[in-house]
Amino acid sequence: MGEALPLENIDARIDAARQRDVARALRAFLPERCVLWREEETRPFECDGLTAYRRVPMVVALPETEEQVQRILKTCHAMEVPVVPRGAGTGLSGGALPPGDGVLLAMAKFMRVVRVDPLARVAVVQPGVRNAAISDVVAPFGLYYAPDPSSQIACSIGGNVAENSGGVHCLKYGLTVHNVLRVRGYTMAGEPVDFGAEALDAPGYDLLALMIGSEGLLAVATEITVKLLPKAQVARVVMASFDDVEKAGDAAAAIIAAGIIPAGLEMMDGAATHAVEQFVHAGYDLEAAAILLCESDGTAEEVEEEIARMERVLERAGATRMSVSRNEAERLKYWSGRKAAFPAVGRISPDYYCMDGTIPKKRLGEMLNFIASLEKKYGLRCPNVFHAGDGNLHPLILFDANDADQLHRTEEFAAEVLEKCIEVGGTITGEHGVGVEKINQMCTQFRPDELATFRAVKRVFDAKGLLNPGKAVPTLHRCAEYGRMHVRRSSPDRSALPHPELPRF
Amino acid sequence: MDAAARDFAERVRDAAGRKHALRLRGGGTKDFYGGPLAGEALDVRVCAGIVDYEPTELVITARCGTPLAELEAALAQHQQMLAFEPPHFGAGATLGGCIAAGLSGPRRASAGAVRDFVLGVRILDGRGRDLAFGGQVMKNVAGYDLSRLIAGSLGTLGLILEASLKVLPRPAAELTLKLEMPEERAIETLNRWAGQPLPISASAWHDGDLAVRLSGAASAVHAAAENLDGERVDEAQAARFWSALREQTDSFFDGDAPLWRLSVRSHAPRIELPGAQLIEWGGALRWLRTRADAATVRAAASRAGGHATLFRGGDRSAGVFAPLPPESARLHRELKAAFDPAGILNPARLYPDF
Numbered sequence: 039m040g041e042a043l044p045l046e047n048i049d050a051r052i053d054a055a056r057q058r059d060v061a062r063a064l065r066a067f068l069p070e071r072c073v074l075w076r077e078e079e080t081r082p083f084e085c086d087g088l089t090a091y092r093r094v095p096m097v098v099a100l101p102e103t104e105e106q107v108q109r110i111l112k113t114c115h116a117m118e119v120p121v122v123p124r125g126a127g128t129g130l131s132g133g134a135l136p137p138g139d140g141v142l143l144a145m146a147k148f149m150r151v152v153r154v155d156p157l158a159r160v161a162v163v164q165p166g167v168r169n170a171a172i173s174d175v176v177a178p179f180g181l182y183y184a185p186d187p188s189s190q191i192a193c194s195i196g197g198n199v200a201e202n203s204g205g206v207h208c209l210k211y212g213l214t215v216h217n218v219l220r221v222r223g224y225t226m227a228g229e230p231v232d233f234g235a236e237a238l239d240a241p242g243y244d245l246l247a248l249m250i251g252s253e254g255l256l257a258v259a260t261e262i263t264v265k266l267l268p269k270a271q272v273a274r275v276v277m278a279s280f281d282d283v284e285k286a287g288d289a290a291a292a293i294i295a296a297g298i299i300p301a302g303l304e305m306m307d308g309a310a311t312h313a314v315e316q317f318v319h320a321g322y323d324l325e326a327a328a329i330l331l332c333e334s335d336g337t338a339e340e341v342e343e344e345i346a347r348m349e350r351v352l353e354r355a356g357a358t359r360m361s362v363s364r365n366e367a368e369r370l371k372y373w374s375g376r377k378a379a380f381p382a383v384g385r386i387s388p389d390y391y392c393m394d395g396t397i398p399k400k401r402l403g404e405m406l407n408f409i410a411s412l413e414k415k416y417g418l419r420c421p422n423v424f425h426a427g428d429g430n431l432h433p434l435i436l437f438d439a440n441d442a443d444q445l446h447r448t449e450e451f452a453a454e455v456l457e458k459c460i461e462v463g464g465t466i467t468g469e470h471g472v473g474v475e476k477i478n479q480m481c482t483q484f485r486p487d488e489l490a491t492f493r494a495v496k497r498v499f500d501a502k503g504l505l506n507p508g509k510a511v512p513t514l515h516r517c518a519e520y521g522r523m524h525v526r527r528s529s530p531d532r533s534a535l536p537h538p539e540l541p542r543f
Numbered sequence: 544m545d546a547a548a549r550d551f552a553e554r555v556r557d558a559a560g561r562k563h564a565l566r567l568r569g570g571g572t573k574d575f576y577g578g579p580l581a582g583e584a585l586d587v588r589v590c591a592g593i594v595d596y597e598p599t600e601l602v603i604t605a606r607c608g609t610p611l612a613e614l615e616a617a618l619a620q621h622q623q624m625l626a627f628e629p630p631h632f633g634a635g636a637t638l639g640g641c642i643a644a645g646l647s648g649p650r651r652a653s654a655g656a657v658r659d660f661v662l663g664v665r666i667l668d669g670r671g672r673d674l675a676f677g678g679q680v681m682k683n684v685a686g687y688d689l690s691r692l693i694a695g696s697l698g699t700l701g702l703i704l705e706a707s708l709k710v711l712p713r714p715a716a717e718l719t720l721k722l723e724m725p726e727e728r729a730i731e732t733l734n735r736w737a738g739q740p741l742p743i744s745a746s747a748w749h750d751g752d753l754a755v756r757l758s759g760a761a762s763a764v765h766a767a768a769e770n771l772d773g774e775r776v777d778e779a780q781a782a783r784f785w786s787a788l789r790e791q792t793d794s795f796f797d798g799d800a801p802l803w804r805l806s807v808r809s810h811a812p813r814i815e816l817p818g819a820q821l822i823e824w825g826g827a828l829r830w831l832r833t834r835a836d837a838a839t840v841r842a843a844a845s846r847a848g849g850h851a852t853l854f855r856g857g858d859r860s861a862g863v864f865a866p867l868p869p870e871s872a873r874l875h876r877e878l879k880a881a882f883d884p885a886g887i888l889n890p891a892r893l894y895p896d897f
Binding site: 155156157159180201204208209212213215216225229232236237238241242243245247250251252256269270271291295297298336343397399400425429463464466467471476480483484487488491495496497498499511 | 715
């Protein structure tokens, strides 16, 4: 299946002489434990959460100080060696796919919470700190860090900054870009940069917003200041069943129209509900064509008032069954299936392919009907989980990678879905990033002048194009060559994700 | 729209060819803000109107010349709002100017700034190329986030043709409290309150008086009001108060003493400079009426973890925004050159050298 790979030279042999030169240059100032180049040591870094793409890095550098990061970058810049930054390696678009001719800059040793200021509600952390660890550390002050991508127990804040990660609560509390105040780091040339401030704004262009979500192409973050929020006193969730997916979509719209911004608003279709119920036994309604989870948080009075309003709206929208969590254990049980949707689906199918488009919510019915028609056309099943509040869809195409024809049909299916997302006014990626995975679709979503502007911005930060090359923004040449999207699954003896135990969205 | 866009593009291309500066202008309500005005005015108001507004999507898309008042009235019809409460500074304020200026009002500390609500823009760059970044959906990570970069860039990177903004429902209930409190205690109290789950949506301290606005579900607002124990302000009076603050029509802003805007760490101690002070955003924004020289004001802002802008009046010859460190200055100059190689769009409006 080598020809199905969209990346050139993915299995290219490592140039041993170059490898020796680069490793030696890094060893001049890094201790032995910080430079890996033997294949048995570098192999574990061959992929991130998107295991379909693998490449053994030429050299792995594991710096321990900011000064080392700067020297690695300066050295690589001088030697014209590509550098790929990597956080926890949980990304789903291949953004940390290693360079076969360069250095994988693993930030795993940057694990320190530098400072917590409970009065100002900020925490200064190193990029390798896990998302969930921030909330754990600040919990004694009644505070937390709001963005909660479902891989939050494993993913690092540095990766969150690179991808502008969201989570189920981002409709109300925002994405990474809304919750990070400052990022310090270095450009590819090793120049120190400082974006944002501990104040609410900084002078000049909003380079902080530009840095967040730039998929590690503009600079390497070494210190991140996040905003902390006071923890809500109470959270409760309404679980509502619908006999029709479109009705469920309309119900989500009706919640918003009623002036409610739920803390979470999620939907699963019947196929997804069936898959997860076998896995988590949350007591989901198996008769329902779709289930909506609608959460309220705040003070006890506020939540009571809001839950009552939500129930009225959902009932009017045609909910066939409703239940409200009575305590925290029940709330978590209701969420357990939604949070485990990916691993659950992984158990009912040898392979699955997860998409990540966003569409205007009003086009949901049309989109779901379109997907249903593709299921028939390609003879493949496709359960859907959906961030109903913000229009972010995760259709999961089920297939068996051992069957070449199924693989081919999956590719065609996925390409049609992504192109439909663009057609209805949406985007090819809501939260997983472009990485290497969706780089061809960038040629469809953006026009040549827009892509040229992205490339011009990249050159401002990285004139030699050495930092995370080949990701996020396609070259003109690549767009010219692009015919169809190719998707390759991991081999059947591997699970679909390297961290199958993690809940995923 | 497309006729207007084509006409604008032609003017931009022509100006670029002749290297003649263009001054992008909507209602001109923010002409006072930023560096000196230079170049031939290009009035964008012919390009106006709401393109798309679907209340259940929480997104509005409108053209640059759309009056901000018209936009806010359309949202109010559906009990929605621009949550960053942009100041108009005059009847003619437009959407394009609002985004280009990047200024946010009293709700900023709790709801976010202009850039937090920008979902997408369509711009003409300095070559007259019609470019769209971002989109009309809330979650979108395809490509660099250039639409947020445009917010606050004062028209130096492109002419905003159209923008999509996230909107929010108006709070079900709102109530303002007044408390008497010395400055240091007010700063500490506001920070402490912000760390508790209280529905505070705005705050202002001046001359020993602290005003706090609560917004949200009626039950939450009333429970918080009981807790905070201030004097309740009459609804109409409260609305006038917050509007006067947002629009700077309050008497604090009268007179001709230079007005400095200090964006600082929220719990930074009192800024020790001569002149009157007004505090917003839970302590993170300090307005100063001072004749102290720029270097002194900027040093004080730096010590408070932030930066100072000469907002109105004063000696503007040395630039009004805080100088940038060398690498950041390089990034700014080169980004400007990437978007506008001929340097014709609002030159020197942000920094004197570009």
